[in-house]
Amino acid sequence: MADRTIWSNRQPIVLETTSLTTVLDALINNHSAPSTLIICSTKDDFISALSDAVALDSLPSQRRGTSTNPIDIDMTDADDSTNEEARHQKVAEHPLLQPTLHMLTSTSDLKLTFCPSTPHTLAYLSLLSVKAADTTRATATPVPILAILNPIAQHEGTRSWSAQGLSKFFAAAASTAHDIGAKLVVAECRGGTRPVPLDEDDLWAQVDAENGLRQEEPSSWDEEVAITRVKAKGVAKRDLGWQGRMVKLRTVAEKWCRFVRLPED
Template structure:
């Protein structure tokens, strides 16, 4: 049976990923968090503690991510305890705080993971594993590998690790949308009119250089990279499909 195509879940807080794993993992799931354990606990606690505004006080500007995080947070913690216990036994959590550690983890993932048995080339009734990676792009941000070259190398390693273990690759970025550094610099130089705050963009739609460079970002009044740029979305689209969590 053909493996499912790698998937990028957009605009999803951590509680949404937890619910996705509970609903979709059939065998074993490995969640690799690109960061420290304290960061995961803080982000998860913050999102699940958010509350949905009362209808009378709600307005059209209510942050969609906050409402989505609240809904999923309430749904996750309302799951029966027996189901949580049963599902947690099959979920492994790993933390990678830097790119070197993360790439090494992916390179050795196949050797440390028991491949599911198959009969006649078809997966057993246990189902397909899930390899979920959280904040892969954000891990590259403070480094010179925040480029098409660096992201492409890491993503190819993740795809290979999932393929070797017959796992479904799921990538989630829980980083909040940010102001485009390039547009911010242009506004500061007066290159384009400023009629309000710059629009926020997804981490997948930021511009990164083609090759690894020493200067990672555009600063106000200067350009750290003046060559060709590309979006992480374009890089990931070579292997992955993009989807909202409620569509799968």
């Protein structure tokens, strides 16, 4: 579990959570001026993902019982229309979707930048470093933040989708954070954007899905990627490329960052 102390130093971190709302709340509540949030997508895609995330958070969490720790479930039929109406109301009133005075005030010193592709992200990081060369590097506390949201999803399916390509990104991000005197914070939030495959033999999972209970998504950081992306001779153009030895994304990120888990509601 994370605490306030993780924001008071310049050690690069990865926020190990798939909840977009949890990450945004943490950044808004803990950033110091001048901080920057780089979102690795278009503005429209981000707004759509945020709406999906808020809707997902309004669903009841999945609860499982075991033979040694059973869960009592009230089997009384509930009014589905009332529950659905309440969820819609909860989504509409979510603070991240409201232009409240608190939101406008607290984010006035948090610069928001949208980078729709990997080259855009790397170019913007380079630009920040160049600008920092003409200014005095900040050393006082509180520490500003350089946050980067969803860089892994942005790399996926591109020529940079390899440990080598992702290492290039992390090296650039860590270097830029050092140049501008900021704390690097990386987060990958895919909750609500990609369905979790259901086990056909897991009856409880099928029932939970039918009842609208949200399923926990495996961490993106435990996915594997090839060490390098090379093209084998004679391979058809439609193939994504030859894959050699694989490594977890977590292993790549840990060369630069420490993983921190935030409490989720």
